[in-house]
Amino acid sequence: MFSVHISRARVLAGIRSIPITVVLMLFTLIFIIPFAWMISLSLRTSGDILLNPYGLPLNPRWSNYWKLLFDPAIKFYQYFVNSIIVTSLSLLITIVLSTLAGYGFGRPRYEFPWRSALFGLLLFSLMLPHQILYIPQYVMMAQYKLINTRWALILIYGSLGLPVSIYLMSTYFAQLPGELEDAARIDGADDLRTFWHVMLPIARPALATVILINFLSYWNELLLAITMVTKPSLRTLPAAMMNFVGDIGTDYAMVATSLVAAMLPILILYILLSEKFIEGLTAGAIKG
Amino acid sequence: MTSSVQTQRVAAEEVALRKVRRPWGGILLFLGPAMIYYLIFTVYPFFASIYYSVTSITPVGGKITTTFVGLQNYIAIFTTDDVFRQAVRNSLLWSVVGPALEMTVATALAVVIYFRVPFHRFYRVAWFTPILMSGVIVGIIFRWVFDYDWGLLDSVLRAVGLDALALNWLGRLDTPIWVVIAVHFWATVGYSFVLLLAGLSAIPVDLMEAAYIDGASRLRAVWHVLLPLLRPTWVTVLILSFMGKMNAFNVVWALTMGGPMHASETVATYIQKRAFGWSTLDLGYPAALSVVWFCAVMIGVFVLRRWLQPKTD
Numbered sequence: 001m002f003s004v005h006i007s008r009a010r011v012l013a014g015i016r017s018i019p020i021t022v023v024l025m026l027f028t029l030i031f032i033i034p035f036a037w038m039i040s041l042s043l044r045t046s047g048d049i050l051l052n053p054y055g056l057p058l059n060p061r062w063s064n065y066w067k068l069l070f071d072p073a074i075k076f077y078q079y080f081v082n083s084i085i086v087t088s089l090s091l092l093i094t095i096v097l098s099t100l101a102g103y104g105f106g107r108p109r110y111e112f113p114w115r116s117a118l119f120g121l122l123l124f125s126l127m128l129p130h131q132i133l134y135i136p137q138y139v140m141m142a143q144y145k146l147i148n149t150r151w152a153l154i155l156i157y158g159s160l161g162l163p164v165s166i167y168l169m170s171t172y173f174a175q176l177p178g179e180l181e182d183a184a185r186i187d188g189a190d191d192l193r194t195f196w197h198v199m200l201p202i203a204r205p206a207l208a209t210v211i212l213i214n215f216l217s218y219w220n221e222l223l224l225a226i227t228m229v230t231k232p233s234l235r236t237l238p239a240a241m242m243n244f245v246g247d248i249g250t251d252y253a254m255v256a257t258s259l260v261a262a263m264l265p266i267l268i269l270y271i272l273l274s275e276k277f278i279e280g281l282t283a284g285a286i287k288g
Numbered sequence: 289m290t291s292s293v294q295t296q297r298v299a300a301e302e303v304a305l306r307k308v309r310r311p312w313g314g315i316l317l318f319l320g321p322a323m324i325y326y327l328i329f330t331v332y333p334f335f336a337s338i339y340y341s342v343t344s345i346t347p348v349g350g351k352i353t354t355t356f357v358g359l360q361n362y363i364a365i366f367t368t369d370d371v372f373r374q375a376v377r378n379s380l381l382w383s384v385v386g387p388a389l390e391m392t393v394a395t396a397l398a399v400v401i402y403f404r405v406p407f408h409r410f411y412r413v414a415w416f417t418p419i420l421m422s423g424v425i426v427g428i429i430f431r432w433v434f435d436y437d438w439g440l441l442d443s444v445l446r447a448v449g450l451d452a453l454a455l456n457w458l459g460r461l462d463t464p465i466w467v468v469i470a471v472h473f474w475a476t477v478g479y480s481f482v483l484l485l486a487g488l489s490a491i492p493v494d495l496m497e498a499a500y501i502d503g504a505s506r507l508r509a510v511w512h513v514l515l516p517l518l519r520p521t522w523v524t525v526l527i528l529s530f531m532g533k534m535n536a537f538n539v540v541w542a543l544t545m546g547g548p549m550h551a552s553e554t555v556a557t558y559i560q561k562r563a564f565g566w567s568t569l570d571l572g573y574p575a576a577l578s579v580v581w582f583c584a585v586m587i588g589v590f591v592l593r594r595w596l597q598p599k600t601d
Contacts, residue, residue, distance in 0.1 A: 125326075
């Protein structure tokens with residue numbers, strides 16, 4: 001153990017080089033400046049911005065945010081609520097289906113001849129781009145008169161994250177010891193109870209990853225959002241943002257405020273839980 | 289003693305029994321709902337796209353009219369569609385330049401961070417941030433960054449006296465696709481970097497240690513030990529990056545909408561326009577486009593795998 005420690009320390013002995021640090025810092029500025037600039041713009045007035053786009057918000061106008069959130073002409077809150085409804089219900093679909101299926105695919109008890117073939121079929125769809133699915137999905141929704149309802153988005157989003165989520169859940173369930181199941185069964189629990197009361201609570205870390213990666217992808221989705229829903233009052237945030245720029249395009253301060261307000265919830269969560277985010281999204285990248 | 293043998297025998301019988309009698313109820317209960325959902329919303333649309341591609345299909349109101357047209361859509365795509373040709377040219381350029389740039393930079397960054405440079409945690413968090421943002425937000429921010437009159441880039445160029453380089457990046461015909469490539473790089477390089485770093489961290493440190501004992505310098509150890517061991521991960525990340533560029537939609541849509549005059553059109557934005565933007569009232573043709581492009585991406589992935597997968601000898 002001790003020798004491993006020494007070797008690790010020696011191998012990974014940090015590079016301390018000023019040129020490298022300077023290059024990395026400059027490179028990192030490219031990632032920070034656009035965000036900082038947006039935050040600065042969001043706290044100023046459009047007239048002020050036109051005079052000097054790069055002035056600092058010396059008297060921050062927090063009222064931009066109040067206006068954005070409560071002005072009935074902008075309706076930002078409505079889009080925000082739409083996004084929350086669509087994202088949470090579609091997440092619910094994905095979670096229920098993927099935890100059940102992940103359990104069925106992961107545990108040896110439910111082995112049957114075609115199971116791995118079925119799992120392969122599921123993973124194959126990770127190669128499918130949206131483009132090859134969404135035209136028939138549109139026709140399907142049109143046939144059931146669901147275009148311009150939130151249901152169109154909820155139902156389809158629910159299927160988007162299914163393969164990744166089932167994969168993540170099943171690999172997690174697969175590595176749990178079988179004794180847990182056996183103990184529950186001896187206590188008289190049936191399959192569903194064993195799953196719900198014994199196995200699912202243990203799989204919480206995998207569940208957290210599933211929630212995180214799907215939340216991000218559903219919350220940020222654009223292609224389906226502008227295709228299935230064209231009615232302004234039902235738009236989700238990304239779709240509404242596209243139109244903001246057209247509607248209030250010259251009101252730079254308000255556009256910047258809406259951009260910051262739309263990314264702020266995720267940004268705050270990320271600053272608090274950055275390791276969890278990075279780990280979760282790394283786990284979500286399955287070998288293609 | 290006997291009782292333990294007995295229980296063992298009972299357990300063995302139980303195992304044998306379990307092998308014969310599968311818990312079909314449980315299997316159906318756990319796999320059924322997800323597989324049915326998957327059939328309806330993923331498998332069916334996939335085959336429907338292939339079927340639509342040989343038809344002319346018009347949805348008006350709730351009514352769908354379908355006419356079989358044979359290979360007509362495909363013939364039109366390959367013979368008369370100039371916009372498609374432009375979109376393919378852009379997408380192919382992007383799928384070569386994009387992953388090449390991204391993999392080079394991401395690999396360099398991953399190696400540097402692997403050796404724990406000062407502030408490595410800070411860098412990692414900063415580079416990863418754009419991944420979490422909607423492509424719409426990224427697109428709108430960079431519309432402003434590349435604005436001719438007051439954009440960040442041109443303002444900086446003018447401030448340092450390079451007025452000649454201060455172009456109307458998004459308004460010309462030759463630069464927009466490069467802006468799209470650059471912005472998408474900005475948005476996704478952090479992801480490739482993190483995946484490569486995870487790959488590096490999984491390599492046993494002893495191997496590097498052995499290289500040092502043999503007298504290799506750090507640079508030589510990286511080149512001859514670390515990078516060859518990273519190769520399987522590297523190929524996977526490259527393929528993810530390639531597929532990402534071939535199918536990217538959000539950032540392009542928010543940044544340029546494929547314009548001006550199709551200068552930054554990609555196949556993904558073109559399919560969207562043909563299906564829902566131009567009121568052509570025909571979904572068969574865009575379906576054929578999507579099938580053609582899906583095959584192109586599959587061939588690309590296959591070639592990359594074949595070409596780059598380490599040979600087992």
